[in-house]
Amino acid sequence: MGYRIVVVGATGNVGREMLNILDERQFPVDDIAVLASRKSLGTECMLGNKTLKTDDLDTFDFTGWDIALFAVGSEATKKYAPKAAAAGCIVIDNSSLYRYDPDVPLIVPECNPDAIEGYAKKNIIANPNCSTAQMVVALKPLHDRAKIKRVVVSTYQSVSGTGKEAIDELWNQTKGKYVPGQEVEPKVYTKDIAFNVIPHIDVFMEDGSTKEEWKMVAETKKIIDKNIKVTATCVRVPVFVGHSEAINIEFEDFIDEEEVRDILREAPGIMVVDKREDGGYITPIECVGEFATYISRIRQDSTIENGINLWCVSDNLRKGAALNAVQIAELLGRRVLQKG
Structure with a gap:
């Protein structure tokens, strides 16, 4: 027996x-509804070989549906997620x-599956920020072994994290660099993204950090351990899909790079590709x-007592969003709904 799913x-x-x-993971779907705003009403979507037409989110009745996967902004979520949850449909936002x-x-x-039991308070489960999701998959098995004190992370985040308009802006600006007179002024970003990097994701906060950097701090503490200290610098780069992170980890106990490599090779959701040769990353x-989060460039940090450096790469539209959801x-199916 499968589930009635709303996207x-x-x-x-x-x-x-x-x-x-x-479709790829053969999730047991008995029935599915695809919802969008009225401006996208009737747009076709695909589930495998099955063509689906979008229904109106504003008038949809969530009663009798099992799970709703929300992939809309906070404003729409604030309006519709409580309606779905009140109707008995579990929201994954x-x-x-x-x-x-x-x-x-x-x-x-992969990190905190037991937290699923808390869904019942509001019938809502939150999906983390894309940059946090891939990082904690790598951190959690190492924290279990040696206890992490501090993390310093610099991100290299693709434009797909901003949305379709950002993808178009990168594409059009790239073309414009080669065609005189067809230059494209930045609209999505504060500066040109083509052939450039922008150390600014989300809004600035009072302490000089950006909201994206704050998210990585707060979410890592909530998912893994409130005592972990995290400092982040988040940067947008001219890549269409795929976020990268250079992560420096300071542990309470010593752990050498070979053990780190062995632990990560056995950890769920991770693929280690770490050869010290050209292209070995x-x-x-x-x-x-x-589906995997990839780890490369594992090495000891000799500047601190118990330090490790690593390189972490993942498809932000997948592990950073859709796959994790x-x-x-x-x-939920295994722990709560148990329909098969």
Whole structure:
């Protein structure tokens, strides 16, 4: 027996990826509804070979549906997620709206699956920020072994994390660099993204950090351990899909690079590709369409007593969003709904 699934925001990048992953992972779907705003009403989406037409989110009745995967912004989520939850449909939300609510579990299934039990307080589960999701998959098994004191992370985040308009802006600016007179002024970003990097993601906060950097701090503490100290610098780079992170970890106990490599090789959701030779590492373009979070460049940090450096790459539309949401739905099936 399968589940009755709703995908909210099905016409967007993440919504379409959710449909792809439901099909690829053979999630047991008995019935599915794809919802969008009225301007996208009737747009066709695909679930495997099945063509689906979007229904109107504004008038949809969530009664009798099991799980709703939300891939819309915080404003729409604020309006519609409580309606779905009140109707008995469990919401898995990809926006930032509920991530820091103490009554809403923030889940990465490889890291804190037991937190799923907290869903019942509001009938809502939060999906973490894309940059946090891939990082904690790598941190959790290492924290279990040697206890992490501090993390310093610099991110290299693709434009797909901003949405379709950002993808178009990078593409059009790139073409414009080669065609005189067809230059494209930045609209999505504050500066040109083509052939450039922008150390600014989300809004600035009073302490000089950006909201994206704050998210990585707060979410890592909620998912793994409130005592971990995290400092982040988040940077947008001219890559279409795939986030990369250079992560420096300081542990309470000594752990050598070989043990780190062995632990990560056995950890769920991780693929280690770490050869000390030309090309012996994974780059964003190689992770697109993959489920795994890839770890490379594992090495000791000799500047601190118990330090490790590593390189972490993942498809941000997958593990950073759609894949993690579907994995939460799978976890719900095993732990809560138990329909098969």
